[in-house]
Structure formats: C-alpha cells, structure tokens
Amino acid sequence: MSANPARTRLLDYLERREYLRTPAVRAGMEAVDRAAFVPQPQRYAAWDDTPLSIGRGQTISAPHMVAMMLEELQPRPGQRLLEVGAGCGYHAAVAAAMIAPNGEVHTVERIPQLAQRARANLAGIANATVHHGDGSCGLPELAPFDRILVTCGAPRLPGPLREQLAVRGRMVVPVGGRTLQALLVIERDGDEWREERRPGVAFVPLIGKHGYED
Numbered sequence: 462m463s464a465n466p467a468r469t470r471l472l473d474y475l476e477r478r479e480y481l482r483t484p485a486v487r488a489g490m491e492a493v494d495r496a497a498f499v500p501q502p503q504r505y506a507a508w509d510d511t512p513l514s515i516g517r518g519q520t521i522s523a524p525h526m527v528a529m530m531l532e533e534l535q536p537r538p539g540q541r542l543l544e545v546g547a548g549c550g551y552h553a554a555v556a557a558a559m560i561a562p563n564g565e566v567h568t569v570e571r572i573p574q575l576a577q578r579a580r581a582n583l584a585g586i587a588n589a590t591v592h593h594g595d596g597s598c599g600l601p602e603l604a605p606f607d608r609i610l611v612t613c614g615a616p617r618l619p620g621p622l623r624e625q626l627a628v629r630g631r632m633v634v635p636v637g638g639r640t641l642q643a644l645l646v647i648e649r650d651g652d653e654w655r656e657e658r659r660p661g662v663a664f665v666p667l668i669g670k671h672g673y674e675d
C-alpha cells in the first residue's frame with residue numbers, strides 16, 4: 462500500500478469517532494483506493510466522509526457507513542459473502558480484502574451500466590464476482606452465505622436473504638421507508654434469527670421482487 466495522507470487522515474477520524482473499531486476493518490479500508498472506484502468528477506472528494514454520486518441516480522455510501530456496516534458484519538478470511546447493491550464496487554472491494562485470499566464475494570447489481578462498471582472496477586480482484594440481476598432474491602445457486610451485506614434500503618427483510626444466510630451467519634440490511642431506514646443486524650443461530658436495530662440511516666431504495674416497485 463502506498464502512503465496516502467488523505468486516506469490516513471480519514472481513517473484516523475473514523476477511529477476517533479468510533480465508526481472504525483477493529484484493525485481488520487481498518488486494514489480492509491486501507492487496502493482499497495476509493496478514488497479509483499468513483500467517477501472522475503467526484504475523485505477530489507474520495508477521502509472526505511461523504512456519500513458520492515456514481516451515476517444513474519445512485520450513490521456510494523459515506524466512508525463512516527462503510528466502516529459501521531463492516532464492523533457489524535465482521536467478515537473473516539475464508540468466508541462467503543453476498544452483497545446486494547454493487548454500485549461502483551467499492552464496498553465489495555473492501556469486503557473482498559477482508560476475506561482474502563480464500564473467501565468469495567458475490568455482489569449483485571440491478572442496473573446493467575453500474576454492474577458493468579463495478580465489473581471493470583473489480584477486474585483486478587480475483588475473489589470478487591459481479592452478478593447482474595435482482596439481488597432481493599439473493600443468489601440461491603450459490604447459497605448459503607456466511608455474511609450478507611445489503612447496501613440499499615428494503616421495505617422489509619427479504620425472505621430469500623433470510624433463508625440464504627448460513628447457520629451462525631450475519632447480515633446487515635437497512636429496513637424501513639423509501640428514504641429513511643433502520644440498520645438491522647441479524648444473526649442466525651440454527652433456526653433462530655436474532656435482530657438488533659440501529660435507527661436513522663438513509664440508503665437508496667432496494668427495487669425488486671422483495672423490495673420496492675420501480
């Protein structure tokens with residue numbers, strides 16, 4: 462990793478604010494250049510703690526939200542992780558760094574142009590695969606997943622994602638209204654699903670069979 466003062470400054474700030482709490486998540490965010498994932502006009506702000514537009518009306522989450530979700534999820538080396546909402550592929554790249562070298566990230570994006578861009582952005586990352594389709598249905602053929610990361614807001618917990626979570630798996634998913642949600646942290650223990658909620662998060666809507674209508 463080449464030293465990047467703007468990145469170090471941001472990660473130090475996220476640590477002070479306790480969004481970043483573990484060395485594993487910090488190392489994941491240190492391994493990926495956010496500037497390389499966002500469109501050129503946004504690059505100057507890549508290391509500010511702010512969401513950025515990635516085109517087609519979609520946004521990449523602010524770094525504190527990326528850190529917070531990964532702290533809740535705690536992906537570990539060797540795990541299989543499903544992401545719903547690939548966007549530009551940045552969050553998937555950080556997760557891929559955390560589960561490398563033997564883990565696999567499968568990320569699903571419904572907008573074809575974004576799926577294509579995420580695929581290009583993730584081309585150098587061997588353990589990340591981009592799928593084009595409706596991620597609210599999960600990826601039944603590749604299930605179960607140890608970790609599920611949903612980066613768009615659902616009206617309710619999509620049933621297929623609940624079923625595709627491995628025993629002792631963990632999922633983070635924003636659930637609520639079209640513009641404001643609570644972040645659900647779900648842990649599966651056998652046939653029990655335990656749930657905690659962190660209110661007050663804002664994601665673009667999950668649109669699909671088990672989400673909002675287009």
Ligand code: SAH
Pocket residue numbers: 515519520521522545546547548549550551552553569570571572575594595596597612613665666667668669670672
């Ligand atoms: N994790 C992304 C940010 C995602 S923004 C990143 O790091 O860049 C949320 C994304 O979810 C948008 O690109 C949106 O098109 C996508 N999305 C919405 N509904 C979806 C669905 N049903 N399946 C897959 N992707 C969906």
